[in-house]
Amino acid sequence: SQQGEEDPQALSIQEGENATMNCSYKTSINNLQWYRQNSGRGLVHLILIRSNEREKHSGRLRVTLDTSKKSSSLLITASRAADTASYFCATEPGSARQLTFGSGTQLTVLP
Amino acid sequence: DAGVIQSPRHEVTEMGQEVTLRCKPISGHDYLFWYRQTMMRGLELLIYFNNNVPIDDSGMPEDRFSAKMPNASFSTLKIQPSEPRDSAVYFCAGQNTEAFFGQGTRLTVV
Numbered sequence: 699s700q701q702g703e704e705d706p707q708a709l710s711i712q713e714g715e716n717a718t719m720n721c722s723y724k725t726s727i728n729n730l731q732w733y734r735q736n737s738g739r740g741l742v743h744l745i746l747i748r749s750n751e752r753e754k755h756s757g758r759l760r761v762t763l764d765t766s767k768k769s770s771s772l773l774i775t776a777s778r779a780a781d782t783a784s785y786f787c788a789t790e791p792g793s794a795r796q797l798t799f800g801s802g803t804q805l806t807v808l809p
Numbered sequence: 810d811a812g813v814i815q816s817p818r819h820e821v822t823e824m825g826q827e828v829t830l831r832c833k834p835i836s837g838h839d840y841l842f843w844y845r846q847t848m849m850r851g852l853e854l855l856i857y858f859n860n861n862v863p864i865d866d867s868g869m870p871e872d873r874f875s876a877k878m879p880n881a882s883f884s885t886l887k888i889q890p891s892e893p894r895d896s897a898v899y900f901c902a903g904q905n906t907e908a909f910f911g912q913g914t915r916l917t918v919v
Contacts, residue, residue, distance in 0.1 A: 740900055740910030795840055797908060799852040
C-alpha cells in the first residue's frame, strides 16, 4: 500500500470557499511535500514541511503536520476555478531520498 | 531553464515493439526518478539514480524494463518487448529536495 493516503478522494466546492485535503502516512519522515497535477501535465511542487515544523504558509496555501498522528492537511483558501487539479502528498522517509506519493485528491472548484 | 524535458510526449506502439522514453533533467539535480502513473495504481516509482548511478530499481515491474543514465543530462527508460499493460504515463523527475517533473510520456501499447 502507498505511504501517503489522501482524503477525500474527490472534493467539489464553489469558487471562494476553502478546500481542505488530508494525508496520512505510515513511517517516520524527513519531510512531507504537497504537489499539484493539472490534467495531462506533470506534478508541480507546492510546499514542503519538515518533520520538526507544525505549520507552514505559502500564499493561499496552509499546510499542517502532526507527526504524532502521522498526518498532514493542505488548506487552500479563497479557492478559484484555476485551482481545479489533483493534489498529492509525498513523504520523504528518514532513511532515503525517494518520495512516496499518495493516491491524490481530485479538487473541482466550480465557478 | 526549460525544465525537465521528456520525449516523446505521446507514443503509440504495437505489442512486442521496443519503446524508448527519454529524459533531460534540470542541471544540478543529484537525483533522477522514473515514475509510472495509471488510474488503477496511481504514481509508482520505477527506479532512481543518484549522481547517474542506479540506486533502487525494485519498482521496475519486469526484466522487460531497463533504465540508463549515461551522464547527468540524459536518461532513458526502455521497455522491450512492450505489452498492452505497459500503457501509462511515464514521468521522470529531477530532485535534490523537491522534485521537478517533466510533462510525461503517454504510452499506449496496442
